[in-house]
Amino acid sequence: DTAVSQTPKYLVTQMGNDKSIKCEQNLGHDTMYWYKQDSKKFLKIMFSYNNKELIINETVPNRFSPKSPDKAHLNLHINSLELGDSAVYFCASSRGTVRNTIYFGEGSWLTVV
Amino acid sequence: EDQVTQSPEALRLQEGESSSLNCSYTVSGLRGLFWYRQDPGKGPEFLFTLYSAGEEKEKERLKATLTKKESFLHITAPKPEDSATYLCAVAQGGSEKLVFGKGTKLTVNP
Numbered sequence: 518d519t520a521v522s523q524t525p526k527y528l529v530t531q532m533g534n535d536k537s538i539k540c541e542q543n544l545g546h547d548t549m550y551w552y553k554q555d556s557k558k559f560l561k562i563m564f565s566y567n568n569k570e571l572i573i574n575e576t577v578p579n580r581f582s583p584k585s586p587d588k589a590h591l592n593l594h595i596n597s598l599e600l601g602d603s604a605v606y607f608c609a610s611s612r613g614t615v616r617n618t619i620y621f622g623e624g625s626w627l628t629v630v
Numbered sequence: 631e632d633q634v635t636q637s638p639e640a641l642r643l644q645e646g647e648s649s650s651l652n653c654s655y656t657v658s659g660l661r662g663l664f665w666y667r668q669d670p671g672k673g674p675e676f677l678f679t680l681y682s683a684g685e686e687k688e689k690e691r692l693k694a695t696l697t698k699k700e701s702f703l704h705i706t707a708p709k710p711e712d713s714a715t716y717l718c719a720v721a722q723g724g725s726e727k728l729v730f731g732k733g734t735k736l737t738v739n740p
Contacts, residue, residue, distance in 0.1 A: 560730040615721040616661045621673035
C-alpha cells in the first residue's frame with residue numbers, strides 16, 4: 518500500500534484554469550506538507566498542516582489554497598493558473614514536528630500551457 | 631543566502647569507485663539533518679537522519695556522518711543502481727520547515 522498518495526500524477530492545463538491536487542496518507546501521521554520542485558530540481562516548502570491547522574504558509578501566491586478536511590488528507594487548489602506554476606508538487610507527511618522523518622508522495626507533474 | 635549547500639552538483643563514478651558527497655549548512659540550532667534519495671520521476675525517498683555531531687548511520691553501501699558544520703554521504707563500491715539525486719535537508723531550531731539543498735546528481739557507470 519502506498520504510504521503517501523497523490524492524484525493526479527500528471528496534469529496539463531491551460532492558463533487561467535483552476536485545478537486541484539489531492540493527497541492522502543495512511544501512515545497515521547498528524548502533519549502534512551506541500552512542497553514544490555521547480556525546473557532546477559530545487560525542493561521548497563509551500564504549506565504545512567498539523568492536525569488540520571495551518572502552521573506554515575510560505576510566501577506563496579494566494580491563488581494557492583490548501584485544504585485539510587482531516588488529518589489524513591491535504592488537498593491543494595490552484596486558481597487562475599499561470600505558466601510559472603508549472604512544476605512538480607509533492608505531498609508529504611510526518612509524525613509531529615519537523616524533527617521527525619518526512620515521507621513524500623510520488624509527485625504531481627503540473628504543466629500549464 | 632543558501633542555508634544548505636551540497637557539492638558537487640554532479641558526480642560521475644565508475645562502478646566500485648568509492649566517493650563522498652558533501653552537505654554544508656549554516657542554520658543555528660540544528661534539530662536534524664536528513665538525507666534523501668530521489669530517482670527520476672519519483673518522490674524523495676528517506677535514507678538517514680542525523681541529530682548530533684559525531685553521529686554516523688549506515689545502510690548497505692551508504693554511510694552518513696555529521697559534524698557541526700557539514701555532513702558527508704560516503705558511498706562505498708557503488709553500483710549502477712545507486713545512480714540518483716541525493717538530497718540533503720536540515721531542520722533548524724525555532725522553525726517547522728525542512729530546508730533542502732539543491733542535490734547532488736550521482737551517476738555510476740558499469
